[in-house]
Amino acid sequence: EIVLTQSPGTLSLSPGERATLSCRASQSVSSSYLAWYQQKPGQAPRLLIYGASSRATGIPDRFSGSGSGTDFTLTISRLEPEDFAVYYCQQYGSLFTFGPGTKVDIK
Amino acid sequence: QLQLQESGPGLVKPSETLSLTCTVSGGSISSSSYYWGWIRQPPGKGLEWIGSIYYSGSTYYNPSLKSRVTISVDTSKNQFSLKLSSVTAADTAVYYCASRIVVVPAAMPYDYWGQGTLVTVSS
Numbered sequence: 260e261i262v263l264t265q266s267p268g269t270l271s272l273s274p275g276e277r278a279t280l281s282c283r284a285s286q287s288v289s290s291s292y293l294a295w296y297q298q299k300p301g302q303a304p305r306l307l308i309y310g311a312s313s314r315a316t317g318i319p320d321r322f323s324g325s326g327s328g329t330d331f332t333l334t335i336s337r338l339e340p341e342d343f344a345v346y347y348c349q350q351y352g353s354l355f356t357f358g359p360g361t362k363v364d365i366k
Numbered sequence: 367q368l369q370l371q372e373s374g375p376g377l378v379k380p381s382e383t384l385s386l387t388c389t390v391s392g393g394s395i396s397s398s399s400y401y402w403g404w405i406r407q408p409p410g411k412g413l414e415w416i417g418s419i420y421y422s423g424s425t426y427y428n429p430s431l432k433s434r435v436t437i438s439v440d441t442s443k444n445q446f447s448l449k450l451s452s453v454t455a456a457d458t459a460v461y462y463c464a465s466r467i468v469v470v471p472a473a474m475p476y477d478y479w480g481q482g483t484l485v486t487v488s489s
Contacts, residue, residue: 260429290472292475294475296413302481303464303479303481304413304462304479306475306476306477309475309477310472315477347412347413349413349475351475352473354415354426354428355415355418355428355475356415357412357413357415358412360412360413
């Protein structure tokens with residue numbers, strides 16, 4: 260089983276700032292089958308990024324993903340008020356596993 | 367656009383079987399274009415993939431839950447279902463049904479999700 264670790268656990272930032280979230284896998288994620296989801300309280304997760312760097316339909320271009328192998332990054336270039344949420348990475352190359360999440364909260 | 371809706375009891379007794387159904391609209395459960403899956407989230411915690419099914423009946427389960435999980439499809443009702451046996455308090459969670467598109471030869475993550483339903487295991 261591929262185990263995903265996310266850091267930091269919590270990121271406290273102000274609107275307009277840049278957010279950089281990390282996801283590390285215990286072994287290489289095949290074909291960069293790595294996704295990022297955003298989840299707000301009481302809502303289902305929303306797919307942001309798939310294939311490590313492709314934005315899902317309707318996702319603003321301030322969200323970008325990068326990385327390969329075992330190290331992946333989600334970057335939010337300028338935080339909007341609606342971006343404060345929990346973000347999960349997920350690998351889907353070998354069944355499915357999720358990381359524990361990074362909470363982005365308002366500083 | 368696909369829409370998914372979970373339904374089932376909100377309270378299940380320990381040692382019993384949890385049963386949930388996901389009704390699909392905006393698409394056919396028999397389509398070769400989608401995989402259907404279940405994911406859960408204990409209160410205040412992270413996400414855990416439970417398993418998935420293809421229209422053909424092929425299933426894939428989380429190894430940690432495999433001995434207790436059954437996922438099936440009912441094409442006549444455009445639904446798929448989850449059964450989790452021998453539940454304990456640790457199975458208390460919001461249960462989501464979700465779908466992911468088939469893009470041969472690549473793989474895709476879940477992109478359509480239901481709103482989720484809370485199932486509490488308690489006597």
